[in-house]
Amino acid sequence: NAGVTQTPKFQVLKTGQSMTLQCAQDMNHEYMSWYRQDPGMGLRLIHYSVGAGITDQGEVPNGYNVSRSTTEDFPLRLLSAAPSQTSVYFCASSPPLPDTQYFGPGTRLTVL
Amino acid sequence: AQSVTQPDIHITVSEGASLELRCNYSYGATPYLFWYVQSPGQGLQLLLKYFSGDTLVQGIKGFEAEFKRSQSSFNLRKPSVHWSDAAEYFCAVGGGATNKLIFGTGTLLAVQP
Numbered sequence: 001n002a003g004v005t006q007t008p009k010f011q012v013l014k015t016g017q018s019m020t021l022q023c024a025q026d027m028n029h030e031y032m033s034w035y036r037q038d039p040g041m042g043l044r045l046i047h048y049s050v051g052a053g054i055t056d057q058g059e060v061p062n063g064y065n066v067s068r069s070t071t072e073d074f075p076l077r078l079l080s081a082a083p084s085q086t087s088v089y090f091c092a093s094s095p096p097l098p099d100t101q102y103f104g105p106g107t108r109l110t111v112l
Numbered sequence: 113a114q115s116v117t118q119p120d121i122h123i124t125v126s127e128g129a130s131l132e133l134r135c136n137y138s139y140g141a142t143p144y145l146f147w148y149v150q151s152p153g154q155g156l157q158l159l160l161k162y163f164s165g166d167t168l169v170q171g172i173k174g175f176e177a178e179f180k181r182s183q184s185s186f187n188l189r190k191p192s193v194h195w196s197d198a199a200e201y202f203c204a205v206g207g208g209a210t211n212k213l214i215f216g217t218g219t220l221l222a223v224q225p
Contacts, residue, residue, distance in 0.1 A: 058212065098213075
């Protein structure tokens with residue numbers, strides 16, 4: 001099992017550009033989520049999904065879109081990147097909460 | 113409001129010394145509690161979790177945590193710290209009726225030789 005994979009590992013964008021952060025899991029988990037990690041702020045939930053076709057907002061959803069067309073994949077889209085979105089992004093998956101979440105290695109995004 | 117507080121931003125201990133990392137939570141329902149560890153440049157790994165039953169929970173790498181409902185705490189302990197324990201530690205709380213985990217801001221542990 002590869003677990004949770006994220007691509008890319010690093011990305012630099014200019015303000016206003018769009019991009020998609022990829023996340024995939026091979027554990028057949030129903031629950032997937034996206035967090036951002038900023039110094040001194042811990043992990044904050046952006047969006048989550050409880051199954052294919054079902055998504056919902058987390059704590060900091062503005063500026064981000066998600067969709068879940070398959071159990072395996074949960075991409076995060078930035079439609080128009082802003083410097084405030086400079087952060088490290090983590091994807092996680094789990095059986096239905098509450099249960100252990102398995103985290104990917106993260107994507108470090110810089111928006112200039 | 114639901115929240116998790118880790119009052120210690122940064123802790124330094126000597127190798128071989130004991131460790132206690134504090135975690136306090138505010139949660140309206142029965143809490144499910146977690147401790148995760150993050151090594152530099154890595155994702156988060158589960159150390160231990162508490163759902164119900166024995167309030168003293170054993171985890172990986174020799175860590176344990178004790179759930180104290182009266183104090184709304186879930187402190188992480190280790191009797192003898194190793195240099196490889198240097199990392200950032202996150203406490204998190206969730207519940208049965210929600211699909212969200214709430215994380216604390218983390219405690220960065222440094223280990224002196």
